[in-house]
Structure formats: structure tokens, C-alpha cells
Amino acid sequence: MDVMAKNNQFFIEREQNKYEVVIGLEVHAQVTSDSKLFSSSPTKFGAEPNTQVSLVDAAFPGMLPVINEFCVKQAIKTGIGLKAKINKKSIFDRKNYFYADLPQGYQISQYKYPIIGEGKVILDMADGQKEIGIERLHLEQDAGKSIHDIDPTNTFVDLNRSGVALMEIVSKPDLRSPDEVNAYIKKLRSIMRYLGTCDGNMQEGSLRADVNVSVRRQGDDNFGTRCEIKNVNSIKFMQMAIIYEANRQVDLIEEGKSIDQETRLFDTKKNETRSMRSKEDAHDYRYFPDPDLLPLEISDEFITQIKDEIPELPDEKKKRFIDKFNLSSYEANILVSDIDTSKYFEEVIKNSDVKLATNWITGELFAVLNEKNLEISESPVSSNNLSKLINLIKDGTISGKIAKTIFEEMIDGDKDPQIIVDQKGLKQESDPKALEELINKVIKHNTSKVEEYKSGKEKLFGFFVGQVMKESKGKGNPQLINKILKEKLNG
Amino acid sequence: MTIDLKTVKHISKLARISTDEKKANKLANDLNSIFKFIEALNELDTEKVEPLTSVADTKLRLREDKFEANNIRDKILKNSPDENKDYFVVPKVVE
Amino acid sequence: MSDITKLSLNELIKNIRNKKLSSTEITNSFIERSEKSKKLNTYVTDNFSSALEAAKIFDEKPNMDLKLPGIPIAVKDLFCTNGVRTTAGSNILNNFIPPYESTVTQSMWDEGAILLGKLNCDEFAMGSSNETSFFGNVQNPISENLVPGGSSGGSSAALAANLTPVTIGTDTGGSIRQPASFTGTVGLKPTYGSCSRYGIVAFASSLDQAGPMSQNVKDTALLLEVISKFDNKDSTSIDFKRNKYSSELTNNIKGLKIGIPNEYRVEGMPKEIEGLWKKGIEIIKDCGAKTVDISLPTTKYALPTYYIVAPAEASSNLARYDGVKYGFRSEGENLIDMYEKTRSEGFGEEVKRRILIGTYVLSSGYYDAYYLKAQKVRQLIKKDFDYVYNNVDAILTPSTPSSAFKIGEKTNDPVSMYLNDIFTVPVNLAGLPGISIPAGIDNKGFPLGLQIIGKPFDEQTILNIAYSMEEKINFKNNITDWWM
Ligand SMILES: [Mg+2]
Numbered sequence A: 001m002d003v004m005a006k007n008n009q010f011f012i013e014r015e016q017n018k019y020e021v022v023i024g025l026e027v028h029a030q031v032t033s034d035s036k037l038f039s040s041s042p043t044k045f046g047a048e049p050n051t052q053v054s055l056v057d058a059a060f061p062g063m064l065p066v067i068n069e070f071c072v073k074q075a076i077k078t079g080i081g082l083k084a085k086i087n088k089k090s091i092f093d094r095k096n097y098f099y100a101d102l103p104q105g106y107q108i109s110q111y112k113y114p115i116i117g118e119g120k121v122i123l124d125m126a127d128g129q130k131e132i133g134i135e136r137l138h139l140e141q142d143a144g145k146s147i148h149d150i151d152p153t154n155t156f157v158d159l160n161r162s163g164v165a166l167m168e169i170v171s172k173p174d175l176r177s178p179d180e181v182n183a184y185i186k187k188l189r190s191i192m193r194y195l196g197t198c199d200g201n202m203q204e205g206s207l208r209a210d211v212n213v214s215v216r217r218q219g220d221d222n223f224g225t226r227c228e229i230k231n232v233n234s235i236k237f238m239q240m241a242i243i244y245e246a247n248r249q250v251d252l253i254e255e256g257k258s259i260d261q262e263t264r265l266f267d268t269k270k271n272e273t274r275s276m277r278s279k280e281d282a283h284d285y286r287y288f289p290d291p292d293l294l295p296l297e298i299s300d301e302f303i304t305q306i307k308d309e310i311p312e313l314p315d316e317k318k319k320r321f322i323d324k325f326n327l328s329s330y331e332a333n334i335l336v337s338d339i340d341t342s343k344y345f346e347e348v349i350k351n352s353d354v355k356l357a358t359n360w361i362t363g364e365l366f367a368v369l370n371e372k373n374l375e376i377s378e379s380p381v382s383s384n385n386l387s388k389l390i391n392l393i394k395d396g397t398i399s400g401k402i403a404k405t406i407f408e409e410m411i412d413g414d415k416d417p418q419i420i421v422d423q424k425g426l427k428q429e430s431d432p433k434a435l436e437e438l439i440n441k442v443i444k445h446n447t448s449k450v451e452e453y454k455s456g457k458e459k460l461f462g463f464f465v466g467q468v469m470k471e472s473k474g475k476g477n478p479q480l481i482n483k484i485l486k487e488k489l490n491g
Numbered sequence B: 001m002t003i004d005l006k007t008v009k010h011i012s013k014l015a016r017i018s019t020d021e022k023k024a025n026k027l028a029n030d031l032n033s034i035f036k037f038i039e040a041l042n043e044l045d046t047e048k049v050e051p052l053t054s055v056a057d058t059k060l061r062l063r064e065d066k067f068e069a070n071n072i073r074d075k076i077l078k079n080s081p082d083e084n085k086d087y088f089v090v091p092k093v094v095e
Numbered sequence C: 001m002s003d004i005t006k007l008s009l010n011e012l013i014k015n016i017r018n019k020k021l022s023s024t025e026i027t028n029s030f031i032e033r034s035e036k037s038k039k040l041n042t043y044v045t046d047n048f049s050s051a052l053e054a055a056k057i058f059d060e061k062p063n064m065d066l067k068l069p070g071i072p073i074a075v076k077d078l079f080c081t082n083g084v085r086t087t088a089g090s091n092i093l094n095n096f097i098p099p100y101e102s103t104v105t106q107s108m109w110d111e112g113a114i115l116l117g118k119l120n121c122d123e124f125a126m127g128s129s130n131e132t133s134f135f136g137n138v139q140n141p142i143s144e145n146l147v148p149g150g151s152s153g154g155s156s157a158a159l160a161a162n163l164t165p166v167t168i169g170t171d172t173g174g175s176i177r178q179p180a181s182f183t184g185t186v187g188l189k190p191t192y193g194s195c196s197r198y199g200i201v202a203f204a205s206s207l208d209q210a211g212p213m214s215q216n217v218k219d220t221a222l223l224l225e226v227i228s229k230f231d232n233k234d235s236t237s238i239d240f241k242r243n244k245y246s247s248e249l250t251n252n253i254k255g256l257k258i259g260i261p262n263e264y265r266v267e268g269m270p271k272e273i274e275g276l277w278k279k280g281i282e283i284i285k286d287c288g289a290k291t292v293d294i295s296l297p298t299t300k301y302a303l304p305t306y307y308i309v310a311p312a313e314a315s316s317n318l319a320r321y322d323g324v325k326y327g328f329r330s331e332g333e334n335l336i337d338m339y340e341k342t343r344s345e346g347f348g349e350e351v352k353r354r355i356l357i358g359t360y361v362l363s364s365g366y367y368d369a370y371y372l373k374a375q376k377v378r379q380l381i382k383k384d385f386d387y388v389y390n391n392v393d394a395i396l397t398p399s400t401p402s403s404a405f406k407i408g409e410k411t412n413d414p415v416s417m418y419l420n421d422i423f424t425v426p427v428n429l430a431g432l433p434g435i436s437i438p439a440g441i442d443n444k445g446f447p448l449g450l451q452i453i454g455k456p457f458d459e460q461t462i463l464n465i466a467y468s469m470e471e472k473i474n475f476k477n478n479i480t481d482w483w484m
């Protein structure tokens, strides 16, 4: 592509050599759905252990999978969002291995024929855009949860998550730095949240990734041996794991040792990766088509119907914001990256000025949210009231400065700014006669300063503005004050 | 083709079935005679044949996304070899 | 009534509807006879006291519109039955009590039938003689120390010994038709997708089908009518228009074309089997149908194909028996040790053998050579049938290459045991319906069966052919009650 990123400048350096880090991600995104992929159990997070488990989820003898149409739809939607190929025929396979939280003794997944083929994601990096290739997206079942810390001698198993639908999104090994990984995960999350296909909640495990890391000397064309770091559930940990793992591999190479292709685990307490022995001898998954399910066939009508439901996605929205509202790329990025922010913004600008809305949202509002650690969906100031405030500024009822005071008050209980203005008499003084009176008063009381000004000390203009403002108790219209003051002093 | 002891042990491991030396030997014998019989298939040229996974001449049916909120934990855990009322229990797993 | 247990299903229903017999009387008779027949080892778990209660309830408020009004029926222990132990003939499910009911058995109870008990079978339906059951071998009522066939061996024996009026089995490679043939009874494997697999302990998912077993064709037709139903809980269940098999049953098969496949004349086939087949051809002609020589060239590869496909699926289907959620557990030092001990002690030798075959053919490096190859050959086998069905309405073959053999005769040679299913396995691989009817006896006096294979979903035609032939063959089982 034409905007291929310039060098992102992430290297691991040693005395003699510079190493490039090559990263590919297998993201597991929980599909937003009411029921599980192959059973009718609910998917809600946080239920009591084993209370959302059906006979199918617990793999009782003779239980059979029946696929959830909505999950299929969600996968296709996501595929469209990733500008990927939708495969009209895909096959569910069994991935066979034994594990305490895998009740069937196999995971139903898709191996050779996934529902979604190649696609791409565009990242906005500081030094330009970068395209990350998507290898595939497939549907599969989640496993249950093993809990090791309740009992000293036993592991407890909760199957609530067993059978929940996941989309495994596999990237090409196109990522080159922890920053890009950060941008990539955020972009994926953003796209899926726009589509409503995954809530992207990393704390609740709705988004996790296996991180494939390899290193190679700068300029080398061949990939090095990669290690897969399993199931990392925050961007910060992914970045830490990558840095640790890349350095570990570089050290091995520098010592003339070879790297074993293996599955590793990131220990968040020790900030290191280590070999996952439990997975080692289970490497032969013996995939084969699940005989309980037939090939999944998707009709053109089904795809067309889904395409009609696809909302405007972040890339398109950003372009529109830039073209239509003249926003900078930076501003547009901030406003579109999260669907709730973009929704809020679009609500506000329905009836008010875009420029002011942009500044107020990215400035005052974000500061408050940050300070209170709130999502924009929990904003203490509604889009409706922010819009009103902006209009009060725009039509000259209040000054920007007063607006800030009013905003402080609005935070407490989402108050209507008009009411605050009325109650506190904060309406801006825009009557030229009234202002002229105040100005005359200030001039009268500061004759020596007026002389100084007139003899060339023009810096004093600000002083007069301040004094007038003070006399008006902050309510004077600054533009008018400027204008009249200038006439008076220069006249 | 012959299936040796090492192979028998490897696939036993994959299948999570423990075998001692004696059993493994007998299994190797049995498997060899069975595979000798299976290998008749090699006489057939199947290069251009599509594999058949299911004879069910129908499309995969899709189910509506509706959940059934019936908590059947007691039923599910009743057959469990362990007594715990909330969880399935297995010997401690160390990652 | 002299001997209630000798009556056929249709006769029992008639007597109940006429109020000549009550469900309680009938149930009692079968229970009494079953109690006296423990030596046959047909029951793994009886449900006698509950059955009597249910019969009493039925008699108090009988609903004669039901298809199986108050009829007690014992079923293969592969069907999960709500609240009644279900073992699949295995130690690993020795103590398993399902909190749910299989769709097929539910259909029977919905039509008024009553669960009499759970019948012995080869472990996980893997076997052709019922000798792999954890609960011991079953005696064929035909003669002492004779196998009843398998895997539905408890079913065929109980049926032949009049311990249940009809029964249901499952058939993955011949497990209904072969034991029917060995016991002089009728057994039908429906088209794949006819009967729901929901709640049946899975052996090989792409091959398993439940089906009726009975004393005569009319009973089979009626029972099939009850259990053949579309079920949205099974993704491979097929929603096709089913016939009213029993009321549409006719002995008019004039003009039908019946294929006689050349390749079923296997090497070393006993003269008696050859003779039986010839007799069958004559009878079919007598009934007004025509016979046509046909070729199913891939036949000889069916058994090797089956012994890749079935174990592969089984190795995965049986992975859920790990000592965690239900069934037998052997304590271990750690999780893997627990798995290995549980599965090693919980499964019998034949099951372990097949799990290992299956694991091997799916394992990395062997998948293409074995599993994929087998799927391709399976395609060829199906195409063979598709092709001949352009020209014939059904196919006639022997059911088995021999009559029932002695207990212990083939247990040390898995391959010779597998050869029992040589005529039945192609039918499963192609997903077709097939019925075995008793057609004669060999020189030892043991029953021999003929198999009629139909087009997909055309159970009615093979039932009609079987019905017509049955009339002319007039087979009578000679059972002496030697075990009592
Ligand atoms: Mg992975």
C-alpha cells in the first residue's frame, strides 16, 4: 500500500547487532451474544460458578452441538469490518486435547476452512499509517476456567465460560513494536465495538491474545524461530511480555544458542515468560471435521442482509469528520477511536458548533472523565447539556470563561447550563452602553496608567480589560469590551 | 508399515491411556494386524476424489440466539466423582 | 392368555385395546420371564418396579390412541434414560445416572411405552458378539454358549427370548442387523439422519443410527414410525417427509427391481450362506419383483474404511470420559496421572484398541494417509450405491457371512471379529437404510438372515420387501428355554 509506515524505530540493540522484533497476534474476542455458540446457556459475565452450564457445555454423553445463527452473523460482521473475505463454506473441526476445563476432550474450532479469510486493519501511528494484514478469523468455543487458589491440593473447575463463542482473529506477522501492538489491539477493539460484535472488555476476558514473537537481525529477510506467549489479557502485559521475550531471544542468539519453538506463559508478577510444560506433550491436536456438525454454508442473501446492517466504521467516520468538519487528523482520531465518544460527539454537534464541541469534549470533558476515571458512557455531563452550554457560548450569552465555571457546576448532577445562568445571573453583559459606563469608570480611576498607555506602553491594554471584566463581575462580553476600550483609549 | 512400541506408547500418551510394557507389546501386535488389513486401501487411486465427511444430505441448521436461564448446577454436579457442590474438582494443576 | 410373552407387539396392542389384557398383566409377564432368564445376562439394569407402577398408572387411565399403549419395552443401554443408570456397557459409566432422556426413547414413552430395563451391549457399542461388555457376555437363547451378536446383543437376546416384546438398538457398522441375524429376529437400521442421536452415547457420530428390533416386520414398521422423527437438537437430523410405515406397509412389491451385488460373493463364504441368498432371490421373484445383477466395486474396501473412520471419531467422542464430570475415576498423583489411570481402568481392551487406532490415524503425519484416504474411499462407496440406485429399487444381500459363533471363539483375533460386519458396514458408510430378516437356518440349526438395503429415506420400500418375503419364508425360531 502507498502509506506503508516509515520505520517505527523499535529495535533491540546489543554491542554488535541491532535486532528487529516480529510480532503476530492471535486475538480471542468473545462474541457478543445472548447464548453460547452451540448451546442455549446464557453468556453473562460474573455468574455464580457452574450456574450457566448446560448438559451440552458439560459434555454429557449423547449431547450434541447446535450452532447459534447470531454468532455466525457476528463473525461475518466482524469480517466485513476487517475488509476480509467471507467464506461461503466453512467447516468446524475438533481440536483434540485433554484439559480439566475442556469437558469434551476437544474444542470445536475451525482449522482448514475458517469462516473469514484474509483482511486488513489500518493503524494510525505517530509517523504515519500502517497496514496490518489479517490472516483469518474463525469461530470456536471457549473453555471453562480452572481455579488453582481456592484449595491447596485441588484445582476447581467452573464451566460457565465453556462453550461461549469466540472469534479468533489471527494477524499476519506484520507488527514490529509494542506500540504497534497497542495500536492494533485498540483498533480491533474499536472496530468490534462499532459493530457490536465484541464488547472488548479486557478485564472480563472478552479480549485476550496469544502473542507470537520472533527476532531477526536488522535487514534480515527470514523470520526467526517464534515463541507463542499464551493468553495475555491486557495490552500492558502484552507489551511487557514482548519486550521480555524479544530480549530473551536476542540474548540466546548473542550467546550462539538456538531458540526452541514453544508455548510460553507470561508471569505478570515476575515480569517474565517461561516455558509452559503442561502444553508440550499435547501438541498433536488431531484436528478433524466434527461429525456432529455439517459444513456451514452462507448464502449471498445472508451476507447482503448483514452488509446493510454495517454501521459507519472508525476509518470512514474519521474521513468524514475531516472532510466535512475540517477537523485535524489528530482530533478526528480522538473522536472516532471509541464508539461511545463518537456517539457523544455526534449527539453534541447535532445542534451546536463543531469546533467548540471538539474543543470542549477533548478538553474539559476528557479532563473530568480522566480525573474521575469514568467512561464517556458514564459522563456526568450529558451530550444534551454540553450542547446547550456550547450554544450559550456561541450566541454570546456567556463568555468562555464563565462557561468553565458553569461546567464545573454541571458536573454535579448533570445540571442544565441555562438554569445555572438564570439562577446566578451569569448572563453576559453585552449592552454597549452599560459596558461603556464601566469602561469610563475604570479610565477615570486609572488616569496615570492611561497616560502611560498613551505614551506607548501598549502592554497595559490587558490590564484595562482585566479591570473592566472585574467591574462586570466577569460577565462582560470580552469582544465588546475590547472594541469599546480600544476606541476610548485610542480616541 | 509396522507400528513399534515407541509409537504405541506415544499414541497411548496422546489418548491418555496408561500402558505397561506387556500391554504395549500386545497392542503393537494387534494394531499391526489391523493396519495390515486397513492398508488394502492403498490399492485405490483416490487422487481426484472429494472426501466425504457426512452422508446427511442437508445444510447445517442455525439456531436462534435465545438463552435458557435455568441453573441446573445440582444436576450437572450430581454425577461428579467429587462431592463439591459448586465446582468440578481435579488434582491440583500446576502451570 | 396362555403365554403373553410370545405375543408380537401388534398382538399385544390389539389385546390391550380390546381390554383383553392390561398393561400390568403384560408388564408382569415380561418381568417374570426376565427374572427367570438371568442366565442370559441380558439386563444390565432393570426398571421392573418403576415399570409396574407405570403400568398401573396406565391401566387406571388408559389412552388407547397412543401407538404403544402401556407396552413395556427394554432398550439397549446406550440410550440415556432420565434417572435410570446408563452404562454403555462400560466400567467408565458404571455409576452414571443421566438427568435427561434420549429423543428416541422419549418418543416411545410419549406414545405410551414403559421402560422395562436397560439391555447389555458391547462396550460403547464396539463389538460384534457382546463379549466386550464390562457386564459380561450375553447368551444367545438359540443355544448355550453362543454369542447373540453385537453390539446390540443384549437387545437381540432379550427379544429372541421373549423378555421384551420389541426393543431398540443402535447400528454403527451392523450392530442391529448382525445380532438380529444371529438370533432369528428382525432389525432395521434407518437412513442416517432419520432417528435423532440426541441422548445416545456416541460411538462414531457419522455412522451411528438407532433402530427398531422385533419379532416381525410389522412390529418393526410400527416402532420405526414412533422413533423416526426430526429433532432440532441433533444437527444431523434430517427433516424429510416420513411415511406412516405401519399403515402403509404392503406385501405388494410387484414390478420392483432388486439388485444382487456381485461383490458380496466373498471368498470363503459358507455354502449355506450362498444357498440362503439364492433362496432369497427366488422368493423375491415369487413375490413379483425382478432381480438385476449389479456391481458395487468398492465393496471390499468398506471394512478397512470403516476401521479408520469409526475409531477416529470414537477416539474423539470418548475423550469426554476423563473422570472429571461423571462416571468412574481412579485417583492419580496429578491430573494427567488421574486421566491415564481412569481411562486405562475404566475402558476395556477393545475400546482402548479402537481409541488407539483412532488416535493414530488422526495423528500428525498420518491424517492424510489414513483418515483423509478413508473419507475419499467412503465417497466412492457412496457413489457406487448412488449409481446402482438409478436402476434398482433395493438391494438384497446376506446379513452376515456366518451364523452365530461360540463365545470366546473370536476374541483373540480382532480382524476375524471385524469380518462379521462385512455385509453391513457399507450400508452405514453410505448412510442407507437396511433391514435384516430371518431367512433360514444353517446345519447347526442356527438362524441366518438376509439383508435388504434401500435408497436413502426409502424405509417403506425395504419394509414392504421384507414383509412380502417374511410371509413366504415363514421363519419360526426354535427356542427351547434351555436356560430356565
Ligand atoms: Mg493460539
Ligand SMILES: [Zn+2]
Binding pocket: A028, A140, A168
Ligand atoms: Zn483459539
